[in-house]
Amino acid sequence: MDAYRQQLHRYDPDIETAIRGEEERQCDGVEMIPSENYTYPEVLAALGSVLTNKYSEGYPGRRYYGGQEFTDRIETVARERACALFRAGHANVQPLSGSPMNQAVYFAFLKPGDTVLAMDLSHGGHLTHGAPVSHMGKVFRFERYKSETAQGGAIDFVGLMARAKEVRPKLVLCGYSSYPRDYDYAAFKQVADEVGALTMADISHIGGLVAADAMRNPMDAGFDVVTTTTHKSLRGPRGGLILCKAEHAKAIDSAVFPGLQGGPHMNNVAGAAVTFKKAAEPDFKTYARQILANARALAKALTDQGAALVTGGTDNHLLVIDTVASFGLDGRAAEEALDRIGITTNKQIVPDDPRPPLRPSGIRLGTPACTTRGMDEDDMRRIAGWIVDTLRAPDDAAAIAKRHTDVRAFCRGFPVPGIAA
Numbered sequence: 001m002d003a004y005r006q007q008l009h010r011y012d013p014d015i016e017t018a019i020r021g022e023e024e025r026q027c028d029g030v031e032m033i034p035s036e037n038y039t040y041p042e043v044l045a046a047l048g049s050v051l052t053n054k055y056s057e058g059y060p061g062r063r064y065y066g067g068q069e070f071t072d073r074i075e076t077v078a079r080e081r082a083c084a085l086f087r088a089g090h091a092n093v094q095p096l097s098g099s100p101m102n103q104a105v106y107f108a109f110l111k112p113g114d115t116v117l118a119m120d121l122s123h124g125g126h127l128t129h130g131a132p133v134s135h136m137g138k139v140f141r142f143e144r145y146k147s148e149t150a151q152g153g154a155i156d157f158v159g160l161m162a163r164a165k166e167v168r169p170k171l172v173l174c175g176y177s178s179y180p181r182d183y184d185y186a187a188f189k190q191v192a193d194e195v196g197a198l199t200m201a202d203i204s205h206i207g208g209l210v211a212a213d214a215m216r217n218p219m220d221a222g223f224d225v226v227t228t229t230t231h232k233s234l235r236g237p238r239g240g241l242i243l244c245k246a247e248h249a250k251a252i253d254s255a256v257f258p259g260l261q262g263g264p265h266m267n268n269v270a271g272a273a274v275t276f277k278k279a280a281e282p283d284f285k286t287y288a289r290q291i292l293a294n295a296r297a298l299a300k301a302l303t304d305q306g307a308a309l310v311t312g313g314t315d316n317h318l319l320v321i322d323t324v325a326s327f328g329l330d331g332r333a334a335e336e337a338l339d340r341i342g343i344t345t346n347k348q349i350v351p352d353d354p355r356p357p358l359r360p361s362g363i364r365l366g367t368p369a370c371t372t373r374g375m376d377e378d379d380m381r382r383i384a385g386w387i388v389d390t391l392r393a394p395d396d397a398a399a400i401a402k403r404h405t406d407v408r409a410f411c412r413g414f415p416v417p418g419i420a421a
């Protein structure tokens, strides 16, 4: 234990012991929640630094507090690296997380009551894309498009064009947290241009895959704004990143500060800068390709053993199993059964799910965290076997206990970055 941790342990053993418990949990289990990852030790060092002491309201060169020599340097480097990585004209690295990041974009371009055309939530759209329970869903009018689940999850662009002409959106929004396919951004742009709408892509889940050019980059298709969280496939600290064309720089920056937020968390901004440096290295391209290869291997092994996947497979890092159709088990029961063997997933609604969100029809799995630990296609096949065997017989206590022991032993072969063994 390092000196600061020892100090924390002595002063507040309740909290320090809980942190240690979480470290052990992260080491002992297979993390398959597609939005999670293990960040770099270098990022943990930046997050735990004295930058957390500093107020830096404003932007480099235009701050409301003195003493900004080093914070200006950090934020400037972070912005430059983000622009280079994603081929963007401008970057704002201050959003405190994904949710305020998207709110800032809506307020930068829309007036209350304006219409956004976004992915149906049960087809993969995120809460911040105007779910009725989110404030954004109350402020703006969200209209929906869907994927064609029977057609491998493709978007029907003829239908989308007709819908756009009908609802006349100010903003066409691409993005998802449970859609297992890639988007044709150029086709979305064509629809938006036809009705004079702005284009926004929220690539929060696939930010790392896009940075590595393993998936399409909406900036290349001429999108106005691209948002991404920095803590999912990008492997960085918790935070949000807004990328845009240079012409939107002022609207975006003033929507983040002073529009929505006060002081940025400069320890996170420093961690994001380190993350962007890592993501520009050749190793990161290898990592991103392995995430995709692992997801394909997992999808094939699950399908071969009789699991029904939403859209039939995956083109990205995630997949959704219809557990009701496959195993007669709802998503909550499936999630809980897998928890008992040390495989962490999350319950997930499937397209047009007839069941309620807390007892939905499926679970969602992803490969970024496993890939960070060095797991490969053979490991995915092994994990698929454990998953299917468990979901077929969720009440077989003896088999579950044995499998939990096997999972823990398996995990010991894959150290977690940033956690001392």
Ligand SMILES: *Cc1c(COP(=O)(O)O)cnc(C)c1O
Pocket (backbone or CB within 6 Å): 035, 097, 098, 099, 100, 102, 126, 128, 175, 176, 177, 202, 203, 204, 205, 229, 239
């Ligand atoms: C995760 C996610 C967000 C929100 O990020 P938070 O950091 O949890 O607020 C927004 N959009 C999409 C598509 C996401 O997947």
